[in-house]
Amino acid sequence: MLAARRLTEAQLWSRLAGKGYADDQVREAVAWCKAEGYVDDALFARLYVEGRARSVGDARLVGDLVRRGIDRDAAAATVQECERTEDERLAEVLGKLTRTRPGIGYGSAARALERLGFPAPAIYRHLRRHASRIGATADPCEDSLSAPE
Numbered sequence: 001m002l003a004a005r006r007l008t009e010a011q012l013w014s015r016l017a018g019k020g021y022a023d024d025q026v027r028e029a030v031a032w033c034k035a036e037g038y039v040d041d042a043l044f045a046r047l048y049v050e051g052r053a054r055s056v057g058d059a060r061l062v063g064d065l066v067r068r069g070i071d072r073d074a075a076a077a078t079v080q081e082c083e084r085t086e087d088e089r090l091a092e093v094l095g096k097l098t099r100t101r102p103g104i105g106y107g108s109a110a111r112a113l114e115r116l117g118f119p120a121p122a123i124y125r126h127l128r129r130h131a132s133r134i135g136a137t138a139d140p141c142e143d144s145l146s147a148p149e
Helices: 007-017 023-036 039-048 059-069 070-081 086-100 107-115 121-135
Strands: none
Touching: 007 023, 039 059, 039 070, 059 070, 086 107, 086 121, 107 121
16 A cells, blocks of 8 residues: 555555454554654655645645644644745746736635635735736725726
């Protein structure tokens, strides 16, 4: 199982138990894998966060790690240590969003960013900054983030 891809301790436990092994056998196998360095949740979390191709918010990253069996506090600490800050990732996504969908509305852009797990205050700060750079309105009632004609 570990030859195909890296797993967390919880994922390995679940897969072995799903194959019908007894709890004591699973416990022994997982302990051996941890001792030999085949299973390392901290390394898994760090590689997951750094290797994430698609930029998402901190809350989404933490949630993804927790779903994979990483402790919430450890997941949050790993995300905070990430090289790219949440603001940098948000700016990157907003830039790509406005390039690929030039006529995207303010509300649509905000919803798309929220779905990626970015916090609302950061989203609206970036949308206002983007709008002021291009001379558009940063009014949520306006339906465009593109420059006025």
